[in-house]
Amino acid sequence: MPVPHPESRPILFIAGTRPEAVKLAPLVLDLQARGVATRLVATGQHPDMFGAALAGFGLKADIDLGLTAPTPDALVGRLVPALADVIRRALPAWVVVQGDTSSTLAGALAARYAGAALAHVEAGLRTGCDDPHPEEMHRRLVAQMATLHLAPTAAAASALLAEGVRGGVHVTGNSGIDALLLMAARLRRDAALADAAVTPFGHVPRGRPWVLATIHRRENRGRRLAGVLAALAELSADAEILIPVHPSPAVAGPVRAMLGGRAHVHLLPPLPYAGFVALMLRCALVLTDSGGVQEEAPALGLPCLVLRDGTERPEGLASGNARLVGTERAAIVAAVRGLLGDARLHAAMAVPALPYGDGRAAAAINDLLLRPTAASSAQRSGSWSGSGGHRRSARGGGR
Numbered sequence: 161m162p163v164p165h166p167e168s169r170p171i172l173f174i175a176g177t178r179p180e181a182v183k184l185a186p187l188v189l190d191l192q193a194r195g196v197a198t199r200l201v202a203t204g205q206h207p208d209m210f211g212a213a214l215a216g217f218g219l220k221a222d223i224d225l226g227l228t229a230p231t232p233d234a235l236v237g238r239l240v241p242a243l244a245d246v247i248r249r250a251l252p253a254w255v256v257v258q259g260d261t262s263s264t265l266a267g268a269l270a271a272r273y274a275g276a277a278l279a280h281v282e283a284g285l286r287t288g289c290d291d292p293h294p295e296e297m298h299r300r301l302v303a304q305m306a307t308l309h310l311a312p313t314a315a316a317a318s319a320l321l322a323e324g325v326r327g328g329v330h331v332t333g334n335s336g337i338d339a340l341l342l343m344a345a346r347l348r349r350d351a352a353l354a355d356a357a358v359t360p361f362g363h364v365p366r367g368r369p370w371v372l373a374t375i376h377r378r379e380n381r382g383r384r385l386a387g388v389l390a391a392l393a394e395l396s397a398d399a400e401i402l403i404p405v406h407p408s409p410a411v412a413g414p415v416r417a418m419l420g421g422r423a424h425v426h427l428l429p430p431l432p433y434a435g436f437v438a439l440m441l442r443c444a445l446v447l448t449d450s451g452g453v454q455e456e457a458p459a460l461g462l463p464c465l466v467l468r469d470g471t472e473r474p475e476g477l478a479s480g481n482a483r484l485v486g487t488e489r490a491a492i493v494a495a496v497r498g499l500l501g502d503a504r505l506h507a508a509m510a511v512p513a514l515p516y517g518d519g520r521a522a523a524a525i526n527d528l529l530l531r532p533t534a535a536s537s538a539q540r541s542g543s544w545s546g547s548g549g550h551r552r553s554a555r556g557g558g559r
């Protein structure tokens with residue numbers, strides 16, 4: 161069978177978790193609006209949350225491998241041959257992976273084994289240490305395999321250049337901000353969607369401030385999770401605490417055991433993306449170990465206290481929207497009380513800013529994917545894209 165011309169081949173996306181769905185949806189929508197063929201392959205890693213996040217954008221996977229496994233190594237081992245088979249049949253112009261999950265690593269390995277050109281969205285995030293594990297390892301490995309590196313910020317691009325990666329490195333902004341702005345606009349103009357979005361927390365009283373908390377990172381399990389939960393229990397004296405509980409048993413078990421049934425603590429199911437955005441818009445601050453929430457909060461002017469000792473997202477710290485508070489009970493309680501009790505401090509952290517992108521990352525990334533013969537030339541190029549790849553936001557996004 162003759163091999164189709166590169167420009168008539170589909171762009172194939174591989175993803176498996178909720179944040180990958182959120183951050184890749186804007187790319188798929190933009191390509192579809194341009195009439196470009198896309199294939200979206202779901203690995204099965206987060207079966208329910210992935211589909212729900214995609215559905216929030218009116219999207220559905222074209223192929224669902226439905227593969228799950230109890231550990232990242234087992235999942236990667238199962239996914240690589242299955243994904244390589246899909247890629248060999250689809251003959252895509254590009255395989256696109258996002259971020260740092262097991263699905264990301266497996267997709268990258270499969271693309272390279274199948275001989276396909278590989279693009280990495282949200283490339284170059286680094287803590288410089290082993291944590292978070294396995295994410296830091298995943299993203300470093302993917303950087304060695306990709307030939308098109310879509311860095312959300314200048315710092316991420318610098319990290320890639322310092323590692324001597326092959327191919328083009330481009331600063332595009334983070335497509336998660338595109339998703340957030342798309343959803344915030346939909347909530348403003350679609351009253352039925354906005355009403356449905358708030359249903360899961362419609363019962364929470366409005367008299368006291370609302371504090372949102374999300375926690376799921378592997379390295380925060382055990383003793384560290386217990387510190388966070390003890391802080392949230394104490395803070396229920398000051399605020400309504402809203403927690404969309406991550407379904408992982410290592411998280412949901414301790415959360416329910418320590419906080420279930422406590423007055424002023426509201427344990428919610430994982431929210432559809434529209435609901436989560438609507439909730440962020442109503443809260444006084446967020447406590448989180450999520451990467452995506454660290455990016456979204458500054459754009460919404462939501463003060464963000466990061467439940468980690470370090471972060472691969474220093475831009476939100478520099479813009480004054482986020483602070484690292486770790487996972488010790490006393491430090492978290494002091495930080496939240498300090499913010500809730502000091503209107504000037506709160507206002508300073510609540511100035512909306514766009515350090516992670518201005519909502520035009522998907523278009524910038526797709527322009528790069530669709531450059532004539534980009535897939536083949538990217539294999540040979542070793543250059544920094546310079547200003548051609550830069551996007552800047554009104555408040556310094558993309559830098």
Ligand SMILES: CC(=O)N[C@@H]1[C@@H](OP(=O)(O)OP(=O)(O)OC[C@H]2O[C@@H](n3ccc(=O)[nH]c3=O)[C@H](O)[C@@H]2O)O[C@H](CO)[C@@H](O)[C@@H]1O
Nearest residue numbers: 179180258259260261295404430431432433436450451452
């Ligand atoms: C080490 C690290 O930081 N790795 C990250 C990790 O992702 P994460 O930490 O951001 O993951 P989560 O917190 O699960 O998802 C967040 C998204 O989910 C939305 N949300 C949340 C609660 C809810 O009830 N309903 C929702 O809709 C929320 O608004 C946001 O958009 O892997 C990604 C993929 O590779 C990487 O990009 C990313 O670096």
